[in-house]
Amino acid sequence: MQRDIPIRATFYCVALATAAVATAVVLAARGPLPAIAPVLILGALFALAENQVVDLPSGAGASASFMLGMTAIVVFSDQGALLGPLLVGMCGGFYWPHIRAREWRKPLFNSANFGLSTLVSAIVFNALAPAGAHTPGQLLLLAVPATCAFAVVNLALLTVSLKLWTDEWPATWRSFGGALLQMYPFALMGVFLGALYLDYGAVVVPLLVVPILVARQTFASYLAIKESQEAAVRTLIGALEAKDPYTAGHAERVAGYAEYIGTELGMSPSRLERLRFAALMHDVGKLVVPNHLLNKKGKLTAEEFAQVRMHEDVSVEILTRIDFLAPVAPSATSEAAEFAPVADDRGQPIEPHIVAVADAFDAMTSTRSYRRALPQETAFDELRKNSGKQFHPRVVDALIIAIEQRHELHGRGHEDIVHHVDAPEAGTGSAGLGDLLREIENGSEQAAGR
């Protein structure tokens, strides 16, 4: 792995670290020297904050350490000791996973990057700040150029580094404005904490750091339980697949298509999350269907068919027990998901329609014990034909657009796993086909009637 890193990237890291150390030496020689205690306290906390990063969905990981850099700028501003912010920022390179993995370039680079960014930010702050104690209004204003200076230097050094590392210009600047807005509240907390530090001493620092650490710790527990929630759902899917090997991957694929459709329809992340779980669990009721019916190759008798259909009621019963999924529990029945063209569907959740379309699409494009997979275009035609009748037209359009935009191909010849290559070309039987089953049955009845 280490051999793959270009030599110029290594050179860049070493040069940057040398520059940071040289600057520190020059600043120390010129004086004034910063007080030791705040350097140690803020530096240790800066390193701690870097190591406490929890991956937030918004990517706001490094903000807590940046905040402490801002504190350092204010704390050392009245002495004019620029060495203080530089040293505090340089502590940010001590990221334990990097050090343990002996990736010595990354700590070098991060240390230099945080140190120089904080230093430039401090120079800008000191140049603009009037002498003496700062009023809150001044701090409010001064935090703006200080944040910009930090962000510009930090991102510029990072962009060059990524370019040297991967030989491609990264798109880091695209989200620059959003990142600045996200940083500003932390910058404000940092500079006000600095002012309180000057008044009250170091004792105020834990007052800010403790609630932040508690919040992060709690968020980490949240992520851990989220993992166990995923595990519970995987357990369910594992049980389903143990019963009916032909449906391996079905739940995941339906969830994937449902997510495509939801994204296409502009759903919020939390609603997408709920849709994904509902789609993963839509077949849970099949657990109560005896195995020999699920895997029957021939046509089901009317009695067997009723028994298989019962699984939808069980699915709804189970999904209703989970508050988070209760509003979209009808996703599990084909009746509730039936699109009624005359009815006014405003206020009705669209999720059942999404799961119905995703389910039907996957059922058509994968091989089952009773039928080989259909080609993608046939499945699209089938969806289009029933759009506005059986399926919600907006949902059908969204799925077709989403799949075509991604240039994906599903169905015959493009399946990940084919469990049953000698399946008949067409025919009825088994469960899991949802509405299409009825469609095919009607067709065969018509044929018999003729």
Added chain:
Amino acid sequence: MTMSRRLLLVVVLGGIAAAVTGFVDPGGSSTALAVLGAAIVAGELLVLRPAERAPLPLSYAVILVLVRAASPAEFLVTVVAAEAVAYLLRVDDSAWDRIWVTAIRLGAAIAALGAFHAVANAMHGADSRWIVLTALLAAGVAEIVVDDLLHVVRARRLYLSMHGRSADLALVTGGMLMSVGYRGIGGLEGMGLWGPLLFSIPLLAAWYSFERLASIRRTYEQTISALSVVPELAGLVRQGHASRVAELSVDLGRELRLAPPDLEYLRAAALLHHLGHLCLDDPEVRGRPIEPSEVTDKGAEILRETDYLRPAGDLLASDTASVGNQILRVVSAFDELTAGDPAFNDAAIEALYSGPGYVYDPRVLDALERVAGSRLPAAAH
């Protein structure tokens, strides 16, 4: 009324109150009091809910700002007015709950007021910065202690958990910071209420994290228990079997001093111990009856497929002899015998002790007798 609507209402009413007081009493302290009062009401709506302790409202942090910003008389008037509004907003709760919660909040606020001034007076002459910090710490601790004590009185049960105290820690430190931020910098009045507002961000982040944690925990527990019901819906076991076995297994696990994570796995394994049954072919189809060990092994196989529930699967597998596995065997057999009717408990325990052909761990049976038997009423639940 949804939570966000209530919050909006509080913000609007607080804004109107601040505008009116600013107009009536320009330059006086009543505008700040109106804003802090509204912040207390908002803090009553934003509650930290750790799983292991009674909920903690963010209003306790605002109390620490108010205790420093206002005279004792102003403090009391503001707190009583704010709690009266909060009482009206708790429309979903029963009258008795509303009265109790209001009483607890007022008790905690008065404790904070008393502690703050007692410490401030006792430290008279010391460095003013240290007086403020120490008195605020005392007020924060007093609030929490009185809140805890009143919850003990309300539940009529002397039980205080030391778990979930990170919420207390965050609330007291965050509240102290908000309070120090009020008129804090260099003795300048100008910072006003912007300090507390700005420094409420860490507490709001903590609140958000606790909310997410509580909701995912609820979803997880409901998912597992919904899955546990499937064998019952399929008619394979009696209704309520899984939840009864889970509850009694955890009680026995606690009695036998299993560690909290092991209790969690025991609970999950107990709830899902019949899941494997669903995946086996019908006896008529395969031509031979289903053995209990087949059911547990199939369940274990499924649970072991995920990283997170693998320990629960290990516990369920028939080839293990862990305490948890022994507990599950005993409790499952016990529930088959009693069908959840406590009248049969003693007979069932007797049968398990002397049951022919079955070997159950005597330690677990003793624990079962202590927890579910009637001969030792002290251990009965």
